[in-house]
Amino acid sequence: MKQWIRWPGLIGFIVVAGLLVAGWLFAAGPLMKMALESAGSKAVGAKVDIASVDLTLNPVGVVIQGVQVADAKSPMTNVVSIERAVADVAFVPLLLGKGIVEELSLSGVAFGTARSTSGALPVEAPSEEVAEEKAAAQASADETQEVASKKAEAESSALDNMAQALPSTDEVLAREPLKTVEHGKAFKQSYQTHRAEIDQAIANVPNAQALKQYETRLNAIINGRFESIEDFKQRKKEFDELNKQFKQDKAAVAAAKKAISVGKKELNEKWKLLKDAPESDYEQLKGKYSLDNQGIANLSGLLFGGESAQYALQALEIYEKIAPLLASDETAEEELAEEDKDPAVHGRYVHFKTDRPLPNLWIKKVAFTSTMDQGDIAVSVNNITDQQDVIAKPTTLVIRSASFGAAQNILLNGVMDRRQKQAVDRFDLQVDNYRVKKMDLGMAGLKLDSSQVAINAKGSITDGQLSLDGRAQFTQAKFSTKDRTLVAKELNNALTKIPSFDLNADANGPLRSPKVGFNSDLDEKLQAIFNQVIKDKQKAFEKELKAKLKEQMLAYAGDYQGLLKELGVADGDMSKLDKKITELSRKKMASFEDQKKREAQEAAKKKEAELKRKQKEKEEELKRQQKEKQKELEKQAKDKLKNLF
Amino acid sequence: MLDMLAKFLKILNSDAAPGQIALAFAFALIVGLTPFFSFHNLIVLFFVLVLRVNLSAFFLASAFFTLIAYLVDPFSVMIGEYLLMMPELQTFWTDLYQSELARVSQFNHTLMLGSVVIALAAFIPVLLLSRKLVMVYRIQFMAWFEKLRVVQWVKASRFYKIYEALAEE
Numbered sequence: 001m002k003q004w005i006r007w008p009g010l011i012g013f014i015v016v017a018g019l020l021v022a023g024w025l026f027a028a029g030p031l032m033k034m035a036l037e038s039a040g041s042k043a044v045g046a047k048v049d050i051a052s053v054d055l056t057l058n059p060v061g062v063v064i065q066g067v068q069v070a071d072a073k074s075p076m077t078n079v080v081s082i083e084r085a086v087a088d089v090a091f092v093p094l095l096l097g098k099g100i101v102e103e104l105s106l107s108g109v110a111f112g113t114a115r116s117t118s119g120a121l122p123v124e125a126p127s128e129e130v131a132e133e134k135a136a137a138q139a140s141a142d143e144t145q146e147v148a149s150k151k152a153e154a155e156s157s158a159l160d161n162m163a164q165a166l167p168s169t170d171e172v173l174a175r176e177p178l179k180t181v182e183h184g185k186a187f188k189q190s191y192q193t194h195r196a197e198i199d200q201a202i203a204n205v206p207n208a209q210a211l212k213q214y215e216t217r218l219n220a221i222i223n224g225r226f227e228s229i230e231d232f233k234q235r236k237k238e239f240d241e242l243n244k245q246f247k248q249d250k251a252a253v254a255a256a257k258k259a260i261s262v263g264k265k266e267l268n269e270k271w272k273l274l275k276d277a278p279e280s281d282y283e284q285l286k287g288k289y290s291l292d293n294q295g296i297a298n299l300s301g302l303l304f305g306g307e308s309a310q311y312a313l314q315a316l317e318i319y320e321k322i323a324p325l326l327a328s329d330e331t332a333e334e335e336l337a338e339e340d341k342d343p344a345v346h347g348r349y350v351h352f353k354t355d356r357p358l359p360n361l362w363i364k365k366v367a368f369t370s371t372m373d374q375g376d377i378a379v380s381v382n383n384i385t386d387q388q389d390v391i392a393k394p395t396t397l398v399i400r401s402a403s404f405g406a407a408q409n410i411l412l413n414g415v416m417d418r419r420q421k422q423a424v425d426r427f428d429l430q431v432d433n434y435r436v437k438k439m440d441l442g443m444a445g446l447k448l449d450s451s452q453v454a455i456n457a458k459g460s461i462t463d464g465q466l467s468l469d470g471r472a473q474f475t476q477a478k479f480s481t482k483d484r485t486l487v488a489k490e491l492n493n494a495l496t497k498i499p500s501f502d503l504n505a506d507a508n509g510p511l512r513s514p515k516v517g518f519n520s521d522l523d524e525k526l527q528a529i530f531n532q533v534i535k536d537k538q539k540a541f542e543k544e545l546k547a548k549l550k551e552q553m554l555a556y557a558g559d560y561q562g563l564l565k566e567l568g569v570a571d572g573d574m575s576k577l578d579k580k581i582t583e584l585s586r587k588k589m590a591s592f593e594d595q596k597k598r599e600a601q602e603a604a605k606k607k608e609a610e611l612k613r614k615q616k617e618k619e620e621e622l623k624r625q626q627k628e629k630q631k632e633l634e635k636q637a638k639d640k641l642k643n644l645f
Numbered sequence: 646m647l648d649m650l651a652k653f654l655k656i657l658n659s660d661a662a663p664g665q666i667a668l669a670f671a672f673a674l675i676v677g678l679t680p681f682f683s684f685h686n687l688i689v690l691f692f693v694l695v696l697r698v699n700l701s702a703f704f705l706a707s708a709f710f711t712l713i714a715y716l717v718d719p720f721s722v723m724i725g726e727y728l729l730m731m732p733e734l735q736t737f738w739t740d741l742y743q744s745e746l747a748r749v750s751q752f753n754h755t756l757m758l759g760s761v762v763i764a765l766a767a768f769i770p771v772l773l774l775s776r777k778l779v780m781v782y783r784i785q786f787m788a789w790f791e792k793l794r795v796v797q798w799v800k801a802s803r804f805y806k807i808y809e810a811l812a813e814e
Contacts, residue, residue, distance in 0.1 A: 344722060347721070347722045349751075352739040
């Protein structure tokens with residue numbers, strides 16, 4: 001047996017094991033310190049200083065001393081400082097590379113302590129992507145704050161000074177895209193275009209003088225006897241030229257009539273749009289620049305919105321610092337992905353049901369108390385890990401304080417659940433008694449001099465979407481104002497009669513820009529005071545707006561009726577002109593042969609008439625001679641008869 | 646590598662007990678075939694150091710079996726997968742999984758389990774076979790081997806000088 005045992009080998013094994021343990025004790029501490037400082041600084045964006053990290057063997061654990069986490073925004077201040085942190089680490093999981101901390105005890109926890117050196121990290125040029133993300137986040141935050149403050153300012157001023165609550169009508173007309181302006185410009189443009197076209201067309205048609213000349217020329221051509229064939233030809237040439245001119249003039253008249261007709265049609269269409277535009281603008285602007293219920297119904301929002309927004313922003317900042325720490329570690333995910341890469345060659349882990357899961361890092365319990373200027377707070381956080389799906393438990397948080405500043409009996413319960421893909425964080429805040437003193441309200445120089453407030457709020461954040469519902473019960477409220485405006489006085493008088501009221505707030509939507517709503521029984525009580533003032537103001541504003549819009553419309557339209565009349569007259573003139581030219585052009589010119597023929601016919605007729613006349617004269621002579629002869633015979637008969645007797 | 650080979654030849658030709666060399670091969674089989682950073686390999690290392698196992702043979706064989714492991718790994722994974730998924734063994738594995746110490750052994754990894762099973766199954770056959778081969782080599786082939794021209798040529802080479810130098814130590 002002895003020949004099979006190698007005693008130096010046993011010593012060698014013990015030496016190797018001893019070296020490993022010594023390395024664990026002496027080297028691992030400083031290495032962990034460096035790792036914690038580096039990772040911590042990266043996470044918070046400011047220096048994380050640790051005085052020392054020591055490892056203990058019995059029990060297996062880590063003792064961290066002198067932790068200072070600097071505030072990135074104020075580098076000479078610590079966000080938090082911890083004198084001593086003792087982590088009770090489970091040994092066996094550590095052999096698997098799993099940090100399971102049964103309990104993390106913190107002592108000497110303080111917030112907002114001063115630093116002796118700056119906690120700012122050395123400035124590194126950020127990558128474009130990071131810079132863009134930061135800029136976008138900052139811009140978003142600024143925008144939210146700006147929008148909130150602008151909204152609050154705007155709403156506040158609406159009540160504070162009614163005269164300035166609405167912009168002037170001129171300002172509204174200047175800043176808003178108006179249909180009146182749009183259609184007015186289109187009308188004007190159309191008018192100018194058609195006017196030029198019509199003028200041009202009318203310039204091409206003959207005037208009255210030209211028509212008279214045409215008539216004179218035409219009469220000269222078609223009347224009178226052709227002296228000769230040359231005379232006829234000459235006249236014929238002139239007649240043709242005149243007819244050609246008539247054709248041109250008729251075409252010009254037709255073009256002018258068409259230009260007038262098209263112009264009239266288009267201007268009529270545009271006029272209809274322009275005429276209706278002021279009414280449409282008015283309806284739209286009336287809703288937008290309104291002092292109705294939508295405008296100032298939310299008096300409680302105006303009064304308490306600003307203060308609430310400040311608290312909400314502070315809470316949001318704290319939440320945004322904590323939330324990423326619970327997000328799944330990318331490295332662990334990558335490892336898992338690699339594991340799954342080719343399980344047929346590299347194998348895979350098969351997991352079985354267990355009540356003792358092992359995530360990469362799991363701090364089961366952290367509890368500490370902190371003494372601050374405002375009071376003591378006790379904090380307890382359970383199940384801190386970035387792999388909640390492995391432990392099947394959410395991270396829970398409880399903060400208590402019997403007295404903190406002006407508040408008594410504060411209890412904040414939080415559950416940050418990342419077990420499913422959709423992260424759900426829920427918070428529940430209860431403050432039994434918050435003593436309000438000299439709280440500036442958002443309008444009319446009002447102050448809430450004193451009041452006692454009980455607060456209950458429940459909120460959840462699901463995948464970046466906030467849903468918050470809170471209720472504050474104000475009792476023994478006393479208000480005051482130094483302002484001497486009518487509104488301030490009315491408000492103060494009304495508020496004096498309201499010693500207790502409830503304020504409900506809700507916020508829904510994206511975490512950085514939720515839709516915030518306030519309602520309170522104050523609203524109903526205060527609104528009646530303003531309703532009449534608002535109505536009068538709104539009425540005057542709307543009347544002025546309507547008048548200004550009409551004024552603007554007329555400025556574009558000009559004397560549209562006069563213009564229409566003018567176009568109508570021009571159209572009538574063109575019709576008369578067309579008729580006249582048509583008349584003239586219908587006149588015909590006789591041919592030379594016709595003239596000869598006519599002359600021959602006339603000569604024949606003349607000769608025939610002469611013959612008839614001579615015949616007639618002859619017949620009359622004959623009749624006269626016969627009559628004379630008859631008379632002679634009768635005389636002779638009478639004489640003979642006389643002679644007989 | 647040459648150093649290691651020279652030592653191995655020296656051991657083969659020395660008076661070292663064939664059993665020590667065979668045991669080195671057998672332990673090397675476990676270290677070589679299974680994933681290196683594992684709890685059981687620490688135990689193997691303990692035995693290798695405490696028992697009179699031929700270290701040169703152990704390290705050389707470990708390197709050899711590590712190369713072999715690349716061929717064997719897919720089969721190891723299949724065996725591990727089969728065993729871990731076997732319905733009859735589910736209760737056993739689940740019970741074992743409740744022990745953190747057992748999980749340190751990474752028994753629930755298909756490659757780990759399969760390769761350990763193969764290495765343990767082959768441990769005794771490799772031990773006996775290698776012992777027999779060393780003995781056969783020494784009785785029947787050592788003299789013949791040394792007379793070979795190739796061996797003569799090798800003896801004149803740098804490799805042999807190293808071998809000689811080590812033999813003299």
